[in-house]
Amino acid sequence: MITGYGNYDKYPEKAVHGFKAVEGYDKIMELFKQKAAGKERYVITLELYPEVDIEEILNGLKDLSAVCFNAEECMVSDAEYNNRIRPFLTDDRVFGIMNTLNTKDFYITDKTEAMRKQIAAAKGLVIVYGVGASLVCEGDTLVYADLARWEIQCRFAKGAGNWKSDNGDAPKLAKFKQGFFVEWRMADRLKRKLFDKIDYLLDTNEKDVPKMVEGEGFRAGLRKFAREPFRLVPYFAPEVWGGQWMKEVCSLDKDKPNYAWAFDGVPEENSIYMRFDEVRIEVPSVDVVFYCPATLLGQRVHARFGDEYPIRFDFLDTIGGQNLSLQVHPLTEYIQNTFNMHYTQDESYYILDCEDDAKVYLGLKEGIDKDAMLNDLKRAQAGEIVFDAKKYVNIFPAKKHDHFLIPAGTIHCSGSNSMVLEISATPYIFTFKLWDWGRVGLDGLPRPVHINHGEQVIQWDRTTGWVKDNLIDAITVLYDDGDNKVEKTGLHEREFIETKRYTITTACEMDSEGSVSTCNVVEGEGAVIESPDGSFEAFEVHYAETFILPESVKKLSIRPLGEKVMIIRASVRG
Numbered sequence: 001m002i003t004g005y006g007n008y009d010k011y012p013e014k015a016v017h018g019f020k021a022v023e024g025y026d027k028i029m030e031l032f033k034q035k036a037a038g039k040e041r042y043v044i045t046l047e048l049y050p051e052v053d054i055e056e057i058l059n060g061l062k063d064l065s066a067v068c069f070n071a072e073e074c075m076v077s078d079a080e081y082n083n084r085i086r087p088f089l090t091d092d093r094v095f096g097i098m099n100t101l102n103t104k105d106f107y108i109t110d111k112t113e114a115m116r117k118q119i120a121a122a123k124g125l126v127i128v129y130g131v132g133a134s135l136v137c138e139g140d141t142l143v144y145a146d147l148a149r150w151e152i153q154c155r156f157a158k159g160a161g162n163w164k165s166d167n168g169d170a171p172k173l174a175k176f177k178q179g180f181f182v183e184w185r186m187a188d189r190l191k192r193k194l195f196d197k198i199d200y201l202l203d204t205n206e207k208d209v210p211k212m213v214e215g216e217g218f219r220a221g222l223r224k225f226a227r228e229p230f231r232l233v234p235y236f237a238p239e240v241w242g243g244q245w246m247k248e249v250c251s252l253d254k255d256k257p258n259y260a261w262a263f264d265g266v267p268e269e270n271s272i273y274m275r276f277d278e279v280r281i282e283v284p285s286v287d288v289v290f291y292c293p294a295t296l297l298g299q300r301v302h303a304r305f306g307d308e309y310p311i312r313f314d315f316l317d318t319i320g321g322q323n324l325s326l327q328v329h330p331l332t333e334y335i336q337n338t339f340n341m342h343y344t345q346d347e348s349y350y351i352l353d354c355e356d357d358a359k360v361y362l363g364l365k366e367g368i369d370k371d372a373m374l375n376d377l378k379r380a381q382a383g384e385i386v387f388d389a390k391k392y393v394n395i396f397p398a399k400k401h402d403h404f405l406i407p408a409g410t411i412h413c414s415g416s417n418s419m420v421l422e423i424s425a426t427p428y429i430f431t432f433k434l435w436d437w438g439r440v441g442l443d444g445l446p447r448p449v450h451i452n453h454g455e456q457v458i459q460w461d462r463t464t465g466w467v468k469d470n471l472i473d474a475i476t477v478l479y480d481d482g483d484n485k486v487e488k489t490g491l492h493e494r495e496f497i498e499t500k501r502y503t504i505t506t507a508c509e510m511d512s513e514g515s516v517s518t519c520n521v522v523e524g525e526g527a528v529i530e531s532p533d534g535s536f537e538a539f540e541v542h543y544a545e546t547f548i549l550p551e552s553v554k555k556l557s558i559r560p561l562g563e564k565v566m567i568i569r570a571s572v573r574g
Helices: 025-036 054-060 078-089 109-121 149-157 172-197 215-225 245-249 286-291 293-297 299-305 332-339 370-381 464-470
Strands: 021-023 041-048 067-070 124-130 141-146 200-203 211-214 235-237 261-265 271-276 279-284 311-317 326-328 347-354 359-364 393-397 403-406 412-414 418-425 432-435 476-480 484-490 497-504 508-511 517-523 526-530 539-542 546-549 555-560 565-572
Touching: 021 025, 021 279, 025 041, 025 124, 054 124, 067 109, 078 172, 141 172, 149 172, 149 271, 172 215, 172 286, 200 215, 200 279, 211 215, 211 279, 215 271, 215 279, 215 286, 245 311, 261 546, 279 286, 286 293, 293 299, 299 565, 311 517, 311 565, 347 497, 347 517, 359 403, 359 464, 370 432, 403 484, 418 497, 418 517, 418 565, 497 508, 497 555, 517 539, 526 565, 555 565
Parallel strands: 041 124, 041 141, 067 124, 141 200
Antiparallel strands: 021 211, 200 211, 235 261, 261 311, 271 279, 311 418, 326 412, 326 432, 347 403, 347 418, 359 393, 359 412, 476 484, 484 497, 497 565, 508 555, 517 546, 517 565, 526 539, 526 555
16 A cells, blocks of 8 residues: 655755846846946856757847857867767766866867957957856856756757767667766866856756846855755656556656656755745756865765765655666776776665565575576576576565665665665666566667676675675664664665664754765654754655755754654765
8 A cells, every 4th residue: 555645845945045036038138238238348158067958048148139159169079079088988888987078178279269369359248158168268257057967868868969969869878878977077077166156057957948046146055055954856757667656655647657766865966946036946956065065065974075975865666566677786896997986886775665575686595506697697688598586586575664785796676566765875877787577678678788797796695694694674773762763774884874764753853973964754744854053944854755964964853743753864974
């Protein structure tokens, strides 16, 4: 029986007071006209995140009659660009190599200098636009046009291509790979340098509905998020194995066949909503990490991970669906040496809800023949046999609130009829599928399988006895006064994340313990989070919602909305 409370908020926002934002091209043009009034030359530098629709922006601003310069004309050709990024993309369908490039690497000095002279000679209102426009000209006003990561992926699905690449017809997976391993990394390196220079942040997520806020308001919003509990804007996606639970609990479109994924705690992917009076601005939530890393993460976590958010929460819904793929994640040294990623995807499955027949595949059976298993996997991938997972892999029954720990190198898979809260480290795409039950993906193509990678990282000694002793419901009671209880539920010592479960019937105090925390309401209607010293407004969260507690929130109080609330909290182990 799927149960919920009908209070899951898909559009969380935080109000930022005292700053001006506008919506629509008419109002944006009026603001620019006011800026340029009475000046012989006024230069607006329009810096773009890759995949921002510049044609829409230029068309929306055409009545300005501005002199326009495309900064990207100062760059190498598209062909040369694609040739230079090729080594980082590889021939693999899924995996590339984390690049070391910068946007400026593709700008040609002579062409840049020539354009600067043309800009200096121009009269009236001048717009210099493009990815890297700020490298060509600082201008009188710097506008940064941004786009959320999920919106980029939606545009890929509708036929948009990658930056400087004529690949609109390419599979979505290929476009995502190029974004993930190449262009988003380059763009973020440039963005980090521009935060304090931005005069206006332009939100281009909604087609033909631009929204713009002054830079000081944008930065004030980022600082506010870094100092208060907050939620990210969740998004939901189907997959061949997807289920029905989220449709009910999260009030999603009932006409869709399924929802498999919910990203509700991944700053690299999700966005945040800032409310400026009547205007709601959407920005990538990773901007908070980039701009306020020490405040958000805490000194200890910042020192270890830099301006990366290391904890990821997401949902895997197989209730009424199918098994996930049988898979394994790379060891740290493997992901470092193969993909230039400095930490790996350790994870866990917290069973948020499930049916009576729910199960988890985890670790290997005792005494199996390694070579026979690998041979069967390869034969299955070739279509010669159906891989007999139960012959080689443990299958454990799963019930609500069980916690299965999955350090990298451990074979695992969530079975059907489970609603999993996946708690893991952030490098989330590095999954080596070993067997996918003979399925094709939603695109009609066989789903990528990476036995060649997987066989190099499988830890063959993680067999039945070890798994039972180390990875299943490793729960320690830390505190219990009869009203409130705190339990440590993991993770394994090989994983840097520590998880605690709070069962609260009366107001419970909590401190940051020197780390940012990601949390989820795993039982109960919800809770109210309050500041003992009034440093932030009371913050309400509901069942199944993920929320972030910045390390700067040193102390807080949580009280249940109903009789009881249970919250799982993940932080970086000291």
